[in-house]
Each structure stands twice: as structure tokens, then as C-alpha cells.
Amino acid sequence: MADEQKKKSGFFSDLFAPVGGFGVTFSTMFRKVITEEYPEEKRPTQPRFHGRHQLNRHPDGLEKCVGCELCAWACPADAILVEGAGNDDSEGGSGRFSPGERYGRVYQINYLRCIFCGLCIEACPTRALTMTNEYELADNNRADLIFTKDQLLAPVQAGMLTPPFPMAPGMEERDYYLGKVSAATDAQRAYVAEHAHSTDAEVTS
Numbered sequence: 089m090a091d092e093q094k095k096k097s098g099f100f101s102d103l104f105a106p107v108g109g110f111g112v113t114f115s116t117m118f119r120k121v122i123t124e125e126y127p128e129e130k131r132p133t134q135p136r137f138h139g140r141h142q143l144n145r146h147p148d149g150l151e152k153c154v155g156c157e158l159c160a161w162a163c164p165a166d167a168i169l170v171e172g173a174g175n176d177d178s179e180g181g182s183g184r185f186s187p188g189e190r191y192g193r194v195y196q197i198n199y200l201r202c203i204f205c206g207l208c209i210e211a212c213p214t215r216a217l218t219m220t221n222e223y224e225l226a227d228n229n230r231a232d233l234i235f236t237k238d239q240l241l242a243p244v245q246a247g248m249l250t251p252p253f254p255m256a257p258g259m260e261e262r263d264y265y266l267g268k269v270s271a272a273t274d275a276q277r278a279y280v281a282e283h284a285h286s287t288d289a290e291v292t293s
């Protein structure tokens with residue numbers, strides 16, 4: 089009896105053996121086809137996906153980065169270069185780019201080194217540095233993968249001005265972090281308009 093059953097199962101397994109290897113093929117043929125139409129259709133990332141970095145601004149447009157270099161020291165891949173400089177409000181000085189004493193004059197991130205671990209954004213004391221969801225960072229040469237400050241800075245939005253310009257009248261550095269500044273003031277606008285005008289005059293003279 090046992091021999092007969094063994095003989096039967098041997099017969100059927102021998103019968104289907106030539107098509108047995110196509111099992112996965114046949115089952116896949118009737119599944120819904122999922123074609124990724126990238127780059128025409130981009131798949132949304134998770135909200136906290138670690139993508140390209142961004143250097144943020146205060147609501148009036150001044151930069152949040154104070155050039156402290158903590159992000160560079162925290163980076164395990166040595167991907168960040170920061171050179172801080174002092175804000176100079178004096179007449180004829182270089183001007184003010186951030187509230188307080190210093191700002192990040194040079195800021196670079198080398199995306200050939202970055203492993204997107206996020207330690208730099210954890211280290212940043214002013215929340216100047218955050219990470220966006222942007223993941224399209226491939227290129228065909230090394231130089232273009234070293235992002236500079238102008239590429240990393242957040243765009244100037246409504247209510248903001250492009251630095252340099254003084255802090256909002258009557259405000260101190262800490263007031264910016266207490267949320268007391270919500271947009272550029274008329275005095276700041278007047279300063280930027282005046283200095284833009286004087287720069288144009290210097291260029292045309």
C-alpha cells in the first residue's frame with residue numbers, strides 16, 4: 089500500500105515537474121503591474137525622511153546660523169565646513185546677517201561624504217540646520233556635490249528681507265528665539281532699500 093502511494097506521488101510529481109519551475113512566473117503574470125514612473129512621478133517620502141539640508145531664517149529674513157561649528161564637530165563623516173564671522177553693524181561695515189554676535193560666513197556640506205545620519209541637526213543649538221525631504225542629489229562630478237551656503241539657505245519668503253540689515257528695532261538676540269519677531273519691520277525695509285540704492289549707485293558710478 090505504502091509502495092503504491094509512493095509510486096502515485098512519484099507519478100504526479102514527475103508529470104508536473106517540467107512546468108513546476110514556472111510556478112513563480114505564472115503567478116506573477118496575473119498580478120497587477122507596478123511600474124515606477126520615476127523621475128516623471130516622484131514617490132512621496134515619509135515626513136521625517138532625511139534628505140538635503142537647509143539653513144533656516146528668522147521670520148524677518150535674518151539667518152539662524154550663528155557660525156558656532158557645532159554641526160561640523162558632530163558630523164561623523166567630516167562632511168561640514170563652517171567658517172564663522174562677526175556681524176558688523178558699524179557704518180561701512182559688512183553688515184548684520186544674523187541676530188547676535190556671529191554668523192556663518194562660509195557653510196558647505198559635502199554630499200559625497202554625508203551619510204544622512206542627522207547628528208548635525210541634533211547638534212545645532214538654534215535650529216538653523218534642518219533636513220528637507222529632497223533626495224535627488226546625484227551628479228556626475230565631485231565639485232557639484234559640495235553644496236555651498238547659497239544653495240543651502242532657505243528661500244526668502246513673504247515678510248522677509250535679504251540680509252544684511254539690522255535686528256528689528258528694540259529687539260535683542262534672545263527675542264528672536266522667544267518668537268517676538270514675526271516679520272521684517274518698516275525700519276528694516278527702509279535700511280535695505282537705502283543700502284540697495286547706495287550699492288547700485290556705487291556700481292553705476
Ligand code: SF4
Pocket residue numbers: 162163164165166167168197201202203204205206207208209
Ligand atoms: S547628516 Fe550626518 S553625515 Fe551628513 S552632514 Fe549631518 S552629521 Fe554629517
Ligand code: SF4
Pocket residue numbers: 152153154155156157158159160170192211212213214215216217
Ligand atoms: S548650522 Fe547650527 S550648529 Fe552649524 S554652525 Fe550654524 S548654528 Fe552652529
